[in-house]
Amino acid sequence: MIAVASVLIQFNALTSCSSTNGNGDETTQTDSSAVNTPTPAKDSVSATTSPTTASVDTTTNTDPLKADTLQFAGTLPDTLLPNHRILAYYGNPHSTRMGALGEYPRKEMLRRLDQEAERWQKADPSKPIQKALHLVAISAQGTPQKDGKYRLRMSDKTIRKVMSWGAQHGAIVFLDIQVGLADLKGEMAFLEKYLKLPYVHLGIDPEFSMKTGARPGTRIGTYDASDVNDAIQFLSRIVKENNLPPKVLVVHRFTQRMVTxxxxxxxxxxxxVVMDMDGWGPPSLKIDSYRDYIVKEPVQYTGFKLFYKNDLKKVDYRSKHKVPHLMEPEEVLALDPKPLYIQYQ
Incomplete structure (x- = not known):
């Protein structure tokens, strides 16, 4: 069993935690920091600050992808995986509590990412580190939007800003989708113009895929293999049509039923394809989840998520540590197989 927490951006504060019981049924409980919000479920710390109206989707008559700021600094490898290890900072610039990407000012955030990259490179010199920014570009919501889909698309301005941070810093970018009650194909289509760039990749989060019509955060959602296949085919087409290097698809997972x-x-x-162990908790529980939901149901490559705050909520009584402990690179690299995608929140 592993404790987990979840991401929902709203214009009100959202923070909660969730856990799974032994038979895989999900239960939710309100975190002490929640403020008049629905109870979300899993993978991240929610926002106590919220996107401003600037993060609402807008349209423009110009092609933002021709901006000079989006020219990638350095040389992109022809193939990222399995030749590299990707190290990503996750979050949204409109939220200081959704993850490291938005918690710190840009320069400090990138400096911290560089420091983490150095630690991981030292821990395993055999795999070059590719830095990344992982943006929640489409965020599940606890209340319906005008179209009733319970998701908020970030504006072109917000997406392009994070893409420019990555491009200027030699970091690839992941655009993450939390569909709510929307259709995955439609949300991927919204992001297609960005994914045509060689350094932009995709993440999909089953937790907020509410196939039963439930409100995001009241249950843990699910994707089927058919949904993952839709994402693979979508990216494959973009690669072929635009003569791009292979794309990376990150699929978040921390329960049995999140991927069927x-x-x-x-x-x-x-x-x-990276299956990313996305739960938070003491190291022994995170390792159990990695083995139970990622290793036992192998797809292609594996990922592992680390939470700067939520992983420190409980002491791991199955370890030598007497205080809450964030796993070190060496501990994660002791897993079999070694994760090739590492995400910090």
Whole structure:
């Protein structure tokens, strides 16, 4: 069993935690820091600050992707995985509590990312580190939007800003989708113009895929292999049509039912699929979840998420540590297989 917490951006504060019981059924409980909000479920610390109206989707008559600031600094490798280890900072610039990406001012955030990259490179010199920024570009919501889909698309301005941070710093960018009650294909189509750039990749979060019509945060959602296959085919088409290096697809997972029929996922040489262990808790519980939900149902590559705050909520009584402990790179690299995607929140 592993304690987990979740991401929902709203214009009100949102913070909660969730846990899974032994048979895989989800239960939720309100975190002490929640403020008149619905109870979300899992993978991250929610925002106590919220996106401003600038983060609401708008349209423009110009192509923002031609901006000079989006020219990537350095040289992109032809193939990221398995030749590199990706190290990502997750979050949203409109939230100081959704993750490291938005918690610190840009320069400090990038400096911290550089420091983490140095630690991981030292821990395993055999794999070059590729830094990344992982933006929640489409965020599940506890209340319906005008179209009733319970998700908020970030504006072009917000997405392009994070993309420019990455491009200027030699960091690839992931755009993450929390669909709410929307359709995954439609949300991927919204992001297609960005994904045509060679350094922009995709993440999808089953937790907020509410196929039953439930409000995001009241239950843990799910994707089937068919949904993952849709994402793979979508990215494969973009790679082929635009003559790009292979894309990386990150699929978050921390319960059995978040991804169903994994054996039916169909791999494509144009897309590297990462199943990312996304739960928070003491190290022994995170390791158990990695083995139970990632290793036992292998797809292609594996990922592991670390929470600067939530992983320190409980002492790990199954370890030598007497105080809450954030796993060190060496501890994560002791896992089999070694994760090739590392995410900090």
């Amino acid at each position: 029929n994994y054996q039916n996922i169909k791999l494509d040489p144009r897309v590297a």
